[in-house]
Each structure stands twice: as C-alpha cells, then as structure tokens.
Amino acid sequence: MRIVIAGGGRVGSVLAARLVAEQHTVTVIERDSTTCTRIFEEVGAVTVCGDATNPQVLESAGIATADVAAAVLARDPENLAFAMLVRSMSSARVMVRMLDTSYRDAYRLAGVKELVAEAEVVVAKMSTAIDFPQVAGSLPLAGGDALLFELAIPQHALVAGKTVAQVRALEGFPRESLFIGVVDPGGQTVVPDGSTVLKAAHTVILVARRTQLAQVVEFLTAEPATNASLTPLTQALRKVDFLAPLSDQELAAVARGAEFLQRPAGTEIFKKGDPGESFFVVLAGEVRMLGDGGQQLGTITPGGFFGELALLTGEPRMATAVTGSACELAVVGREDFRSVVMGSPAVALEMSRILGQRLSRAQGVPAPSPHKRKGFFGR
Template identity: 75%
Template sequence: MKIVIAGGGRVGSVLAARLVAEQHTVTVIERDAALCNRIFEEVGAVTVCGDATNPRVLEAAGIVSADVAAGVLARDSENLAFAMLVRSTSGARVMVRMLDTSYREAYRLAGVKELVAEAEVVVAKMTTAIDFPQVAGTLPLGDGDTLLFELALPMRARVAGQTVAQVRGTAGFPRECVFIGVVDPQGRATLPEGSTLLHAGHTVIMVSRRSQLSAAVDFLSAEPPARVGTGTVLAATLRKVDFLTPLSDDELEAVARGAEHIQRPAGTELFRQGEAGETFYVVLSGEVQLKDAAAQVVATVKPGGFFGELALLTGEPRTATAVTTTACELAAVGREDFRGVVMANPSVALEMSRILGERLSRAQGGKPQQKRRGLFGR
C-alpha cells in the first residue's frame, strides 16, 4: 500500500521503519530538514520537507493516490487540520494519534474513525500490569472496556492438555473471553480452533471485557490442588526409573511433591514430535501411545510406566508424539522443579548422567554416541 505519514518524530519514524520493512511504499512529511534526511538515509522512506497542513505539501507527497494517511504530529490541532485536508482531497483511510481526548468529537465530525488515544493506551497497559503482573501485554479496544491481552500458561496450569472448546465449556470460564491466538515457546503463532490443544508454557492471546479480566487470568493460571497421599505413591513409582536411582528417598519425595497430577480424556495429544521438551510423565492410570512421524505406534505406556524422560534431562525436542488412548491420570514432573532437587547434589547429577549414557549406548546397540549436551543444557 501507499502510505503517507504526517510527522517524522519518534512515533512517525518508527512507524515508517516498520511499514517499509513490510514492503509498503511510505512517504513521510516533516518540517525538520535534518529529520527528513535521517529518515531517508536510515529508514529508506521517501520524505517531503514541509508543513503537513499545507495543501501543496500534501499534493507533493502524493496524497491523492495514497491508500492510508496517518497523522502523528505533535499537536491535535495539527492532526485535525491534516485529517480534514486529506478528507477533502483524497479517498485515503485516515488514522490519527489523539493526544487529548477532548478532541474526540472534533475528529468524529471530521470523519476520522480510526483514532489511537495514546494516553488511554499507556494508562490501560500500566494499570493492567500493576493489577495483573502475569499478563505480558495489553491493548485497549474500542471504548477501552474491552482488552486484548497475552498470558503465558504456567507449567502446572490446570487447562494444559485441554482443548479450547473444553476450556470454554467449563463452568467458571468467563463467557465474554475469546481465544484469538496461541504462541509456542519458539514464537510460532497459530489461530486457535475448538480442537486446538493448550500447552503449559505456551502464550495465549485473548480478548476479554475489562470486568472479566481478573476471572479469566485466575481461571487460566489455576493449578490443580495437591492430592493427599499421592506423593508417596508416585515416589515409589519413580524409584523404579533407572536414571532416578541415585536419588535418596527424601529427594524422590521432593520430586513427587512437585509433580502435577493431571487427568486427560482419551484422544488427548500430550505433546508432538519435534516440540521442545520440558516435562517427564508417569502413567498412574490409563494408557498412552507414542507415535512416530508416520503416526505408527512405537510404544504403549501403561500404569507404572513413564515417558518423556529425555526431555527432563536434556531439554531436546520430543522424539515422538504422545496421545492418550484411554482416559488417563498422569503425574507430570517439570524440568525446573526436578533441576532444583538434583542440582543441590552435584554427585547425583553426575551419576544420573552416567546411567543415562549407558542406557543410550544400549539403545544404540553399542554404536558410538553422538555428542550430547549437558544434563540440563539446551
């Protein structure tokens, strides 16, 4: 698109740089000749040195053929004059940075429908950050009563492993809260559907009424309650895992107490091949199948069995996809909790590395092992 920006200050120059990077044709109108030269040389946008409220300058900037006109001048009176001139000479969409909200009605009368109220955006972001430190970012929408926000799901999030449809259908989830995006730890974003699985450590992008933001954050951040007696039972199961044998009874109990107990229906994908691994699973009830890239079953894990342990030790990508074949109860041991127990005793970490190395050597039939990263390296 062809875009004309009125104002080459901090906002104007950053906006121009972003639009040029996205392959738009950008012209910046700026009074300061030094700023014009800098934007032309550093950003690569065409610059016109002059007053954006002067019709001749607008004509020189090609406003007649512009698709979008953006006013980011230092005063609302100038942005209003710019908007009115553009509306009278061009069919371009007009958007303006509004500094003083008392100009809102004047902009409306001038036909400007796309306003960015700078103060409202800053205040909304800061107040939300104060009240909800776990929310990564917010953006007010419309009259400010609706917010777009980002939230990283905790490693023990109760909703982890559930689909978007399941979460939205759960009692207590705010009705006027909508999933619009999911971002994995590598920064890959997807547009969620009802069948999209939510994973611990992923970031969800949501739209919610401001009044329901607290309920939405509490619901998505909630962790399942600890169950009495499960720590000892799980510790006994963990004692059977070869690379955990160097741990003392107290250390195993500590790992078991930190585990997340989760329940998942049949057909739930716990993780996918190639994803970053941070969690080790023990099957308490039910059955889980591990599948290769061709969706062929390579292993079936039954109660007392475990899977995903290499992720716990090395952080390497998952080598298979794990799917529940029946309703399952699982214990999920997070890498950070496990690390806290093991790294308190370096000799234990070394012994575990040795056992893991022997197991990998046996799995490869005595073939030389490829060089692997450290016990907790990435």
C-alpha cells in the same frame, strides 16, 4: 499501499520504518530538514520538508493518490487541520493520533473515524500490567471495554493439556472471551479452534471484557494446590524402587518439578523407539503398554509408573504407551530428576546399584559391581 504520514517525530519515524519494511510506499511530511534527511537516509521513505497543514505541501506529497493519511503531529489542532484538509483533497482513509481526548468530538465532526487515543492506550496498558503482572501485553479495544492481551500458560497450569473447547466449557469461564492465537516457544503462531490443545510455556492471545479479565487470567494460570496435588504424587514416587534412596525432602522436590497432564482415552503418550526423556506416574485412569502389532503387555493403573527405564538408561522406548481411558499423568523429566539426585553422590551411587540389580533380574545375569557400571547421570 501509498501512505502519507504527517509528522516525522519519534512515532512518525517508527511508523514509517515499519510500513517501509512491509513494502508500502511511504511519504513523510516534516518541518525540520534535519529530520527529513535522517528519515530519508535511514528509513528509506520519501520526505517532503514543509507544513503538513499547507495544501500546497500536501499536493507535493501526493495526497490526491494516497490510500491512507496518518496524522502523528505533536499537537491536536495541527492533526485536526491536516485531517480536514485531507478530507477535502483526497479519498484517503484518515487515521489520527489523538493526544487530548477533548478533541474527540471535533475529530468526529471532521469525519475522522480512526482515532488512536495515545493517553488511553498507555493508561490502559499500564493499569492492566499493574493489576495483572501475568499479562505480557495488552491493547484496549472498544473504548477500553475490551482488551486484546497475551498470557503465558504456566508450567503446571490446570488448563495445560486441555483443548480450547474444554477450557471454554469450564464452569465459570467467561463465554464471551475469545482465543485468537497460540504462540509456541519458538515463536510460531497458530489460529486456534476448539480442538487446539493449550500447552505449558505456550502463549495464548485472547480478547476479553475488561470486567472479566480477572476471571480469565485466574482460569488460565491456576495451578494445582500444592499439598493436594503433590501428596499423592509423592506417595506414588515412594513406591518406585530406584527412588528409594531419596529422602522425603528430595522426593518432594522431584514431585514439585513434575508436569501434570490430562489426556483423553486413546492418546499415544510415546511409541516404541522414541527417546526416553521422562517417566510417568498415573494419577487417574489407566495406561496400556503395547508391543509389536499392538499386543497388550500390561496396564498401568493409578499409583503406577512407566517409562523409567528409558529415562535411566538412555535407551529408546521399549514399548508404546496409550491411554486406555481419560488419564491424569505426572511427568518427571530428566533434568528435574537429575538436578535433585546429583546433589548427593551417595544417593546417585545407590540408585545406580538398584537399577543394576533390576536390569540383572530382568535379563537373568549377575549384577555388575557399582564401580564397573556407568550410571545415566554421566550421559
């Protein structure tokens, strides 16, 4: 598009640079000749040195054939005069940065429909950031009644693993709030639908009424109550043989590093041959372990665990794990586990010995001496 910008100050320069980068044809009108030269050389936009409220200058800038005219001058009277001239000389869309909201009615009478109230935007963004530090960025909409905002899903959020439809169906979640984007840690953005799964460390982009923002943020960032969630997990971890050398404090630290997942029936957790970077504890539901051809090798029920051998040995998964019903799982990753265990070499050695005994029993061969065996910690 052909775009004419009135004003080459900080806002005008940045706007011109963005539009040029997006392959638009941009002309900047600016009084200061030094600024004109800088924008031309550094930004690559065409510049016209002169007064943006002068009809002859507007003609020189090609206002008659412009698609958009943007006013970002330093004073509202100048922006208003520019907008009125453009309306009389061109069919271009007129956009204005409004510094003083008392000019709102004057801009409307001049036919300007696209106003950006700078102070309102700044105040809304800052007040939102003060009240909701979890919100990464926000933009007021509909005169401030609604907000477009970004929010990162915490590592242990209750909504992690739920679909957009499931979250919207939660009792008390504001139904008017809309999910319009999900950004993964790599920066890839998808437009979500009801089946999109919300994942920990992903960023969601939503629109919500400002009066309902607190509810939305609370729903999306709520984590399990520490005692209620970690106690059953800690008890389950205490049953894992190779974790026996850990103290209660160390076991609780492993539990705190776990990620909680909820998966519907029929979900594949991992398949045979996958690398083993974590092991799982079943908190609710059941998981079926399947061999070649779908043969069922066993069922893991609440309190049980699976996937630990691949984690400890570094070998690929030996079976496929599929949820037999809706499940709640705790996932303990290699790094979280290692950070706790490596704090005590004696514990690591004892765990290595226990694992060696277990593998030996499974294979029917004598257990190797601890000093001859390389534990997974060094891999």
